[in-house]
Amino acid sequence: MSIAYSPDGKQMVTGAIDGIVHLFDLATGKLIKTLKGHAMPIRSLTFSPDCKLLATASDDGSIKIYDVQHANLAGTLPGHGSWVLSVDFSPDNAHFASSSSDKTVKVWDAGSRQCIYTFNEHTDQV
Numbered sequence: 612m613s614i615a616y617s618p619d620g621k622q623m624v625t626g627a628i629d630g631i632v633h634l635f636d637l638a639t640g641k642l643i644k645t646l647k648g649h650a651m652p653i654r655s656l657t658f659s660p661d662c663k664l665l666a667t668a669s670d671d672g673s674i675k676i677y678d679v680q681h682a683n684l685a686g687t688l689p690g691h692g693s694w695v696l697s698v699d700f701s702p703d704n705a706h707f708a709s710s711s712s713d714k715t716v717k718v719w720d721a722g723s724r725q726c727i728y729t730f731n732e733h734t735d736q737v
Contacts, residue, residue, distance in 0.1 A: 626653025644682035668695035712736035
C-alpha cells in the first residue's frame with residue numbers, strides 16, 4: 612500500500628495491508644528486517660532526512676516511529692481520531708506532519724514526539 616526510499620538511497624521500505632513493514636537493502640536486494648506494530652493497513656511511510664527514523668501512518672489511527680539502525684519500535688503516537696492517511700518529515704528533521712480521515716493535520720516535534728499544532732480547517736479527510 613505504500614513505499615519509500617531512504618534519502619541516502621541505500622534502503623527502501625514497504626508498508627502492507629497487513630500492517631507489516633519490510634526494510635530492504637538496495638545494494639544486495641535483501642530483506643533486512645520485518646517491522647511489526649500496526650494492526651491495520653499502512654497508508655504512508657517516510658524516512659527522516661538523516662535516515663535514522665522511519666514514521667508510518669496506519670488505518671489503526673496511530674503513527675509508529677521506528678529506529679532504523681536498530682530496527683525496533685521507538686514510539687507510538689495516538690493523536691488522530693481515525694485512519695492516519697499520510698506522514699512526512701520536515702527537511703530540517705525537527706518535525707513531522709500527519710493527516711487523517713478525521714479531517715485534521717497535525718505537526719509533531721520529532722524529538723519529544725508531542726503534537727505541537729493541529730489544523731482543523733479541512734471539511735473532509737486529508
